[in-house]
Amino acid sequence: MSQTQSDTDEELDVLVIGAGFAGIYQLDRLRSLGYSVKVYEAGSRIGGIWYWNCYPGARVDSDGPMYQFSREDLWKDWEYSERFPDWREVRRYFDYLDEKLDLSKDIRFDARVTSAEFDEARRQWVVRAGDGSTVRATFLVPCTGFGSKPYVPPIPGLDAFRGECHHTGLWPQSGVDLTGKRVGVIGTGASGVQVVQEAARDAAELTVFQRTPNLAFRMGQQTLTPEQQKEIKEGQAAGYAIRTTTFGGFDYDFLPVSALDVTPEERESTYERLWGMGGFTFWLGTFQDVLFDTSANDTAYEFWRKKVWERIDDPAVAEQLAPVVPIHPLGVKRPSLEQNYYEAYNQDNVTLVDLRESPIEEVTATGVRTAAGEVELDVLVLATGFDSVTGGLTAMDIRGTGGITMREKWADGVSAYLGVATAGFPNLLFLYGPQSPSGFCNGPTCAEIQGELVVRMIDDLLRSGRTRVEAEVDAENAWREHVAELVVPSLFDRADSWYMGANIPGKVRQMLNYPGGLPTYLTKWEESAAKDYAGFTIT
């Protein structure tokens, strides 16, 4: 990977922050249109979250064909070996992209952006990075993803632990050998579930500290045969073509029927079929009202619960992992895909500690003490998630026209017109950001589809000789209300999820993702674009 470390104080058309899917899409497309573009990346290689999240078991939760770019010259020569590739293979895919698109020459690695301020006179962002470099750019495009700021809960004594302690999102690049160790995992979100499956196999003893059970679905993992690879290639273009018509940017969508309008037998056979397919079809390919109607949701939950109970030997443990009375509706927290997660709890070396019954009191030098006693540990894994969606943006000291930071502006809640810009921060367009489809949309899909809207906007502006664009306050307030209204008929508010900003104590509770689905989002964008970007002030 080449890198030009000497080019400080340069002037660019666009500075992109982050070299994940969204960032490299911006780099490649804007560069191809003739603009001067650089990416600043905090990590030491491309891949975004796939650089930082190299914990044991880290694996994609989307089918491989959907977890790549849709350009034919890219997909025709690329194959993942598994239906749901692991982090090593995704890294190889990024290396492949790097080779094909010659990306790294325009990426400054180990350059974490720390601050940015808008120079109104020159209509430029002045951006500083932790490596001491400064760059000026007409447009600033943060592509920091929704999970780039790890959340470490303020558990008393955490600093006193003398064993190894790592957050999944800051996992040592050299790896951590869990073999024969006493391992504790706090957190059972997507990251926790994945670590648990590996640690259950390798650790001498594994203790899982669960606050809320993960309603995890069957992954349906497969190592792909040459015949399956051929079949995938044959369907790939058609799959990409329908992504803009589906809620989550996948190649499938909700069934256009209510779970309550079919007979119990039809419902059961439909759930069985979706379950058998594996992946997120049981979530985003299910009856259209499961995420909106409590009675419909109850039918899906009960189907799921029975599937889980069949796999767990001890009914008391089954009740902790899949309670008869749901703690929250199914699918309103991001579900995980699992392979042998539930069987792991049948193993003698695996213990589940239910933190609702026995909360953590403190971390000691030698382990974790809950109300039920102390568990001695060699390795403590914090699978405690992220200051999601906004954290990557507010972690930087970004100052707009009034001198206030984005963190200050959003202290009482986020407003972001079309999920892409916020008033007071001209020429700053964020990808996969708050109130955009982000967390509800497949990552590479949104990197391309939302990414292309931003590319087009920058190109439209610069070609027409206009160099300043700013979201209007009325427009962003209306968008915030629109997002809030979309949540009302849904069940999303019934869980303390990162979707709702509710995973971080003190964070304003509001929907941080656009819950109207990709097609509606795109329609809203096109309505604005058709009126010369109504809702933005452009000069």
Ligand code: N01
């Ligand atoms: O984080 P999370 P994640 N004491 O916020 C618990 C994506 N992702 O890193 O539910 C004890 O989901 C918390 O408990 P509770 C994916 O979109 C994708 O797992 O708040 N426990 C929860 O169990 C995902 O949704 C992939 O009660 C505490 C856990 O920590 C998103 O990233 C893989 C606690 C955090 O779960 C985030 O997933 C990994 C405390 N004080 C991630 N504080 C793939 O696609 C928090 N918890 C493969």
